[in-house]
Amino acid sequence: MSKYPCRRCEEVVCNFKGIVCTTCRDADAFAKAEKIDEPNWTGPVCVPNGDEDGYFNDVDALRERYEDEGWPLPPWVFVCTEEKIEIDADRILENAAELFECVEQPTFVAVDELREFVKAWNAKQTFATLNEDRTRVVVLTASVPA
Numbered sequence: 001m002s003k004y005p006c007r008r009c010e011e012v013v014c015n016f017k018g019i020v021c022t023t024c025r026d027a028d029a030f031a032k033a034e035k036i037d038e039p040n041w042t043g044p045v046c047v048p049n050g051d052e053d054g055y056f057n058d059v060d061a062l063r064e065r066y067e068d069e070g071w072p073l074p075p076w077v078f079v080c081t082e083e084k085i086e087i088d089a090d091r092i093l094e095n096a097a098e099l100f101e102c103v104e105q106p107t108f109v110a111v112d113e114l115r116e117f118v119k120a121w122n123a124k125q126t127f128a129t130l131n132e133d134r135t136r137v138v139v140l141t142a143s144v145p146a
């Protein structure tokens with residue numbers, strides 16, 4: 001694939017002509033975002049332009065990783081929202097109906113019990129995925145040189 005210069009900074013290469021590079025896009029997002037000082041945010045964060053390794057449960061985890069790796073700390077990070085894994089009782093029923101290739105909708109019994117069970121099951125799940133919230137950023141406190 002050809003590489004093209006960023007429309008804004010003209011330095012970083014992009015995969016398509018006439019677009020703005022990730023660095024410039026992140027800078028725009030930062031300019032518009034609500035800024036939160038590090039001590040006021042305890043939730044998950046992700047580094048701008050990061051890959052899947054750039055997501056952390058909190059700033060402390062990020063600091064620890066960057067310190068371990070000897071990487072320079074980014075001046076700010078995006079806030080992340082947590083999305084918990086959840087299954088849908090009605091989708092389960094739809095899938096069951098599809099499995100039997102029903103001509104007409106089958107009559108399920110104890111549907112409310114299934115919904116109640118799934119609701120309780122969902123509430124017990126701890127697995128969550130983190131989504132970047134580009135409208136809020138956490139400004140990291142510069143580390144004081146020892």
Ligand SMILES: [Zn+2]
Pocket residue numbers: 006007008009010011012020021022023024025
């Ligand atoms: Zn750029």
